[in-house]
Amino acid sequence: MDGVNRIFHGPKVHDAFLGVGDYGSLALPDGAFGLGFMRYCSKEGVIGFGHSGLGGSTAFCDIKHKFSIAMLVNRLSDGAVTGRIVQLVCSELNVPVPLDFAQFAEGESYIKLN
Numbered sequence: 001m002d003g004v005n006r007i008f009h010g011p012k013v014h015d016a017f018l019g020v021g022d023y024g025s026l027a028l029p030d031g032a033f034g035l036g037f038m039r040y041c042s043k044e045g046v047i048g049f050g051h052s053g054l055g056g057s058t059a060f061c062d063i064k065h066k067f068s069i070a071m072l073v074n075r076l077s078d079g080a081v082t083g084r085i086v087q088l089v090c091s092e093l094n095v096p097v098p099l100d101f102a103q104f105a106e107g108e109s110y111i112k113l114n
Contacts (some may be wrong), residue, residue, distance in 0.1 A: 013097070014049075014063055016034070016035050017034050017036065017037045017049040018034040018036060018037075018039055018046060018049055019031070019033070019034030019037075019039070020034070020046070023035060032047055036047035037050060037051055038050055038051050038052065038060075040060045040062075040090075040098040040099075040100060041098060041099050042096035042097065042098060042099060042102075043096070043099070044071050044096060047062045047063065047064065047065075047096055047098065048060055048061045048062040048063050048064075048098075049061065049063075050068075052079070054076070055073060055075070055076040055077055055079075056071070056073040056075075056076075056077040056078070056079040056080075056081060056082040057071060057072045057073055057082070058071050058079070058082055058086070059071070060068070060098060062095055062096065065089075065093075065095045067093065067095050069086060070087060071085060071086065079104070080104050082101070082104075083100075083101040083102075083103065083104025084104050086098070086101040086104075087101055087102060087104060
């Protein structure tokens with residue numbers, strides 16, 4: 001290895017977080033959650049995992065592109081500002097925008113309960 005300690009890097013760990021593979025029977029197949037984390041999807045399918053909190057704070061990673069982002073906000077909102085920032089960063093880095101955030105690119109405000 002390159003001398004860097006890595007956590008959560010094995011495919012079995014990713015399968016568990018996403019609730020797929022050997023862990024598929026433990027999560028709803030098309031549900032919003034894997035095991036302890038939200039599943040994030042793009043138009044191509046599931047791309048990673050993370051979690052969004054009330055008010056617009058969020059964190060997620062895209063496994064294939066080895067990309068992660070966290071957004072912490074200091075004001076309760078519906079997530080539109082966070083969504084626009086995530087959309088901007090992902091588009092600039094040429095990584096897929098999770099569908100949960102892509103809707104904010106057009107200025108829509110949308111709250112998803114589950």
